[in-house]
Amino acid sequence: MKILNLFIVSIVLLLLMPVKILAQKQVVKGRVVLCNALQQTEALPYANIALIQLPDSTFVTGAVSDEQGKFTCSFSRKKNHSYLFKVSYTGCSPVFKTITSQSDTVRLGTIKLKENALHLKEIVVVAPLKAMEQKGDTTIYNVDAYPTPEGSYLQELVKRIPGLTYDPKEKTITYNGHTIKEITVNGKDFFKGNQQVVLENLPVKFVSQLKVYDKPTKQEEATGMKSAEKNYVLDLQTKKEVNNAILLSAEGGYGTHKRRDINGKIMRFNEAGDNFMINGQSTNRHYTTPYDKNISNTIGANITKVKDQFEISGNVSFSNDRVGNESSSYSEQYMTTGNQYAISESNRLSKGNRFNGNVDFKWDIDSLTMFNISGWFNSNRNNSDDHNREATFDTNPEVSTQNPFDRFEEIDPATYINDSKRQSKEQSQYSNYNINTSITRRLNKKGNNISFSFSTAQNQNKSKTYTLSSTRYFRLSDIAGKDSVLSLNQYQYAPGKEQNYTLNLAYTQVLTKESRLQISYGFNANKEHLNSNTYNLGAPDDKNIPIGILPEGYEAGNIDSLANRSNSLTSGHNLALQFTYNGEVWGIRSSLTTTFQKRSINEYTGRHQADTTINSIEWQPNLTLTYHKGDNYAMISYNGGTSQPMLRDLIAPTDYSSPLNITRSNPNLRASYSNYIYAMFNNFRKGIMVGMSWNQQINSVTRATIYNTETGGRETFPVNINGNWGLSGNASYDKRFNFFRIYLTGAGNFNQNVSLINEGYDNQMPQQSKTHTTGLNSDLRLSYLPSWGNIELNGKWTFYQSKNSLQNRNTYTRIYTLGLDSSINLPWDFIFKTDANYRFRNGTGISGDDENEILWNIKLSWKFLKEKQAELSVYWADILSQRKNLSRSATSTGFYEYYERQLKGYFMVSLKYELNNMN
16 A cells, blocks of 8 residues: 555656646736836836737736836746736837746836827727726825816815815815825925915816825834824825926905005926925915004925935925904803803904924835934014903993993992903013934835834923003902002013923834734933013002013012922833734724833922922723725724823912912822724715714813902812713715715714812812803805806804803803805906805894894906916905904803904905916
């Protein structure tokens, strides 16, 4: 039997030997790029790869290039046969490569395809253009499927694309509810911090596609470990003729109320990523306060440079602003026996300069090593003048929030608690910088890698504050038996400095093609130094000492009890374990971070000193599950975290610098822990999105409040408390049907905020104050979007309610808005735009039509010259002069209403010229 088995094995080996000799396993690799007339190249995905056996031209196997243009093709090579590789792409001339090497792996290098100049005019193929495509996690919008009026800019295109929304007031663009954090051009960094400039100035005719995707950071891209945080990017794919195009525009306008707008910019685009932009603007047309000296002057530059394995991008800007506003407010402070009410008026003027910039440099040292360094800096100087008056009562004064002191003398004097008038002048300087470096090294073909990162940051500030105030206490008597008056004329100098250092070392193990495991160690240190001195400058009524001027020998007025010195050091060791799985349908991300923290502080205020060191451990778990199949995407995530109380809240000496707002610490504070759960579902093609979240804090830190009923002042101190939680949800439907777009969204939230409140200083335990706030809102937009313009009808509803447990106080506000927004291209190159909104309110304390408003704006433009480069326009804002700014909010301690005076309409004439130099 053994001989028979040996014979059979021998026969099998003899039969397989020729196969081994005749067939050899061979792998062919390469990369496909598209080469233009200027010999500039870009990766070409989805190119067709075909292997042909000669001489009979038999097809052997094939492949398709990936997003980076790379391909891999394997086959069994037969002896005495020749092979030919064919690389082709629609509209390009094919390239043929003969395979002669006998090596197991053949590298063809970079294969360049060029566009085919031969056009078959006799054949016209007509096929419907896909408006939207979903390729993996990337949503692609084909611009030609969304016709826009002639001469439109990118913001007009965004209006027509379901899923994308641009808010011109907030200058933000969102994708299915997520904020677009960055705009890139042809996949390269550009326009960082200048989204408004792009959306309102880039012509639609320059763009062929829009791509939206969750872009990993350079560190995440190198390690393959993507965080749960979304970083959505809008990538503009420009047309071929835009390559090396120069865009130049200049505009000037002037109007009533000294409105003006002067701006200019120049941009250059390059397919390879070499882009730049310079822009400047001097304007006050978007300021809505009536101060006629409002102005914002800005000049900035962006640049991106790509060469071989290097990529650098950055921007720098300088701005000078002057802003003035007048505001007033009304508030109710919740108390145990009866609420306390306050009214205030403020007139503020500020002037400031800002200089900031950032830079990002990436270097692919070799195919296995990536180095990145980035940084930013910011420098501010600001001067402000503020005049404020505030009064407190024990019953509702029943006055208008818009003009609270007009009827002050008519209020019952028996309800007065205090009346404070304050003038302040502040000069501040602030500068900071941040530098981040990282290097990642891939260890093997499998993808295992090790990475190291280091960052350092420094914040430095210096403020000088002059205060001239007089507070009258109606329930305290002086020696003469009259109302007590506290007058202050003080100067405070407060410099501070903060430094931070962080380093991290991580190792990533590739488990399978879809899964990775990372373990990391990090160290961080934060050092902070604060210093504050307060000086008494003499009698406030001394006319020889104007506010903002220090008299000679002012140092003698140093108030030792208000001096503050603080030095703190926080260091921590972080250990983290992270696992990710990214399958075709399911995805998992889980992590656990443990921080061993040491904190020390040395602080004294006047004669009181505190010095302590505290050790603690913090935990941060995270779990995220995702499901992505077809057009359906679902996610559920949990985030938790320990948070230690601030050292100042634990041991800081009592601060009496503000007699009406005394603060002290609490050495018995415990760490708090937060829970946050978020779930969402999205169907990209059907335009449906639903989300819900829940948050809770255990041992959350809040400030207990003890009110002084005689002075109207308060003393606060931190305490741990439970019962703070919130629930929110939202849903939207965004769909386009031919020329019509329907957008419907609704959201709601409920929150419970808890605090402790007491009156007097009788050592009684403060009572719990629970405030329930409910917010509901909805937004419906019906748009008609033909190629000659757009017409949109919209309606909004907002409801806000707060209930407090102490006095069973219930306040609510409803706001209804009906609007029309349209743009029409008229004959003879005229463009007419108008938007109108009717907003009416009702609720607690709101009566009559005084709170209602109609905001109506119109603009008429005329384009002229041969290529329509020039545009003359007239703009009339707030035609009916009804603009208002009124807002409400509630916390666990009180209810607040805020009003800011508004500019009542203006008229403006502008002239704009554009020069677009394209290939």
